[in-house]
Amino acid sequence: MPQLKDIVRVLEQYAPLAYQESYDNAGLQTGNLTDDVTGVLICLDCTEAVLEEAIVKGCNLVVAHHPVIFKGIKSLTGKNYVERTIVKAIQNNIAIYASHTNLDSVHNGVNAKIAEKLELQKVKVLSKKPHTLMQLAFFVPVDDTESVLKAVHEAGAGQIGEYSDCSFQVQGTGRFTPSENADPTIGERGKPEQVQENRIEVVFPAFKQHRIMDALLKVHPYEEVAHYLTILENPNQEVGIGMIGELKDELTEEKFLGYLKAKMKLQGLRYTSVGSKTIKKVAVCGGSGSFLIKDAIRAGADAFVTGDVKYHEFFDAEGQLMIADIGHYESEVYTKEIFYDTISKNFPNFAVYLSEINTNPIRYTY
Numbered sequence: 001m002p003q004l005k006d007i008v009r010v011l012e013q014y015a016p017l018a019y020q021e022s023y024d025n026a027g028l029q030t031g032n033l034t035d036d037v038t039g040v041l042i043c044l045d046c047t048e049a050v051l052e053e054a055i056v057k058g059c060n061l062v063v064a065h066h067p068v069i070f071k072g073i074k075s076l077t078g079k080n081y082v083e084r085t086i087v088k089a090i091q092n093n094i095a096i097y098a099s100h101t102n103l104d105s106v107h108n109g110v111n112a113k114i115a116e117k118l119e120l121q122k123v124k125v126l127s128k129k130p131h132t133l134m135q136l137a138f139f140v141p142v143d144d145t146e147s148v149l150k151a152v153h154e155a156g157a158g159q160i161g162e163y164s165d166c167s168f169q170v171q172g173t174g175r176f177t178p179s180e181n182a183d184p185t186i187g188e189r190g191k192p193e194q195v196q197e198n199r200i201e202v203v204f205p206a207f208k209q210h211r212i213m214d215a216l217l218k219v220h221p222y223e224e225v226a227h228y229l230t231i232l233e234n235p236n237q238e239v240g241i242g243m244i245g246e247l248k249d250e251l252t253e254e255k256f257l258g259y260l261k262a263k264m265k266l267q268g269l270r271y272t273s274v275g276s277k278t279i280k281k282v283a284v285c286g287g288s289g290s291f292l293i294k295d296a297i298r299a300g301a302d303a304f305v306t307g308d309v310k311y312h313e314f315f316d317a318e319g320q321l322m323i324a325d326i327g328h329y330e331s332e333v334y335t336k337e338i339f340y341d342t343i344s345k346n347f348p349n350f351a352v353y354l355s356e357i358n359t360n361p362i363r364y365t366y
């Protein structure tokens, strides 16, 4: 039986918490990391009804997309659904974990799932998150290069797209004079020394900085390790919000609307017309994505599929693209499949369930 920390580790390897937005509160919301997990129930929103379902199914972990604890809580008296949910979870020893804007920001997250449902091709991140990449340059004696490189790669450095163990090195001469208090690996106290060294450069996601530096300092033979850490302006192609891709076939507005309804299983949607313009390039953002309308236009999208678009925001389409508001819940509901696949792949023969409750508070009538 896995412990809560084992499942949390897997979820955070998939969608690192470092990628959540500053206003967010993703991560473990209730529960003890060392508790054994009896089963996992997956949902979009953790509500009291979902907790009831977890109890019936024998699950003591609920994995949700939306964090039930989102704002600061000063008392827990059950005066609203958030507090009642937290109280119920704690009373029943149920852990709640949320993977929210961090899952929106990874290239295989919420938006990749929408792109998959729409069968988009050549899919890319729409708005890349800045300053998520770092570079480390360090100097190491030639003979120690392989062991030190291995350690920093194992800690997560040098993974670029489909390429692993990426590094660059150039050889030169390192010079130093150890002081009387130094404990040099090479050379003697008070005597100038010259060593053939490699300068190594690796790139990595910024949140792995401490892990990589720990690995470097642990295996590097020197007492003082010469190195530079730099935050890169280069965007990480795999980290950011929204995605854009292409439909297999160019569709008329009418055909695209039908396609969207069928693929996302929609009862209806709100949209802006593009008239006789056809649709091939489609941008998507699960949840409330109107802040990306301009990015979608700039990227040349013919349609932008999202939720929670306000009346005045629809005007921002300017006739250049179709804004299709399919609903917040409808755009994100398949996110549950990501949790399901990730957990069941890593913990086979373990009880993982998709919640059968439709937590969408919005109903439609025509």
Ligand SMILES: [Zn+2]
Pocket (backbone or CB within 6 Å): 066, 286, 287, 288, 328, 332
């Ligand atoms: Zn959402």
